Amino acid sequence: MSFKSLGLSDALLKAISKKGYETPSAIQQKAIPLILERKDVLASAQTGSGKTAGFALPMLQILNSEPALRQRPVRALILTPTRELAAQVQDEFKDYSEFTDLRSTVIFGGVGANPQIKALRNGVDILVATPGRLLDLVDQRALTLSKVEILVLDEADRMLDMGFVRDIKKILALLPSKRQNLLFSATFSKEIKKLAADFLHQPVLVEATPENTTVEKIDQTVYRVDKALKTDLIIKLISEGNWQQVLVFTRTKHGANRLSEKLEKAKITSAAIHGNKSQGARTRALSGFKEGKVRVLVATDIAARGLDIPLLPHVINYELPNISEDYVHRIGRTGRAGASGEALSLVSLDEVGYLRDIEKLIGERLQPKILSDFQPTETMADVKAAEEEKKQQKAHRHSRGRNAQPKKPAQAKNQGSGRNRGRR
């Protein structure tokens, strides 16, 4: 099947060919004709499935076939859970609309509102937004939503997980009741189905991958490993495998920072990305990772949501997520665009319950490999020795501060043993 046979206009076909896409993905083949028929759509699609083009292309075609309104009020609104996803969706809209007269912009929190307000005043046809900033700017009367014809909830499951349900309801109340609604979600929980029932009008259900199952091309490996040895194992896997682009998931922001620091000490370039980082830091980390300057990106689930990193060969779960659906999202980062990928999970004893839940969700048994002969790597031993040395030096400084005469012999002995341990 070709993009042309989906009924897309020449202006869009030109942009698609400029992007280098040859055939529409499964979700695109199913969703594009339905959206062009102006149906409400409830789509199950993961990041990496091509879902963005799946809604952006038909939306652009619809908007481009209508005469532009004089003041260019927003006619299409796309809500996303995170700033990163909003920026990526907008980038795609910009690329696909290059040969049309349509304008799009993006608004999200964490950065100054003034440039966003200015862009809105100039008039835009398509607005990509995170819910909080959108409501702020509506309150400031920087935009009106009364002319919205098409609404998209992208990664709707994540929006609910992040507690956006009230914001979404407020936004829905600001839109005209006659409009086309599209809901995209990687997983279909009861809550998503309820949201869909509340605001979609006789939706057509589109599924590109079976509900809550993992992508077939992904090799999933589980290692049973002591919590204390996880960092050593990650360093060993990355170094010995000579992996150059690895996405690692941790459960907490603090854990992401800690692991990233340890990787850096082991001479593996790394950056952490999570909700406490500024927008600038997140963007820098992501672009460094995409350009190959940063070898390992350590992320929490929320921060990683929507990251567009094509052809990611390795994803590691440093800790299993306590929400099983997140496992599906995480490993969906690999094996993209038809390439094969590898997802590794390091599971300590206290996480076995999470593993059972994940197996239930994906309907697959993930037999853990036991690493009986695993020893910390030489590199990690060096890191430990350096840390030990630092501790000793600190203790030394401290004791010098208190006593005029430091206990030299004991100090020297401790330092020596630390170093020797490292070199063995």
Ligand code: AMP
């Ligand atoms: P998405 O699932 O929307 O995040 O898209 C994942 C990636 O696939 C993005 O980098 C898109 O640019 C790319 N993509 C989307 N559609 C196609 C296609 N038909 N052929 C090749 N790549 C595509």
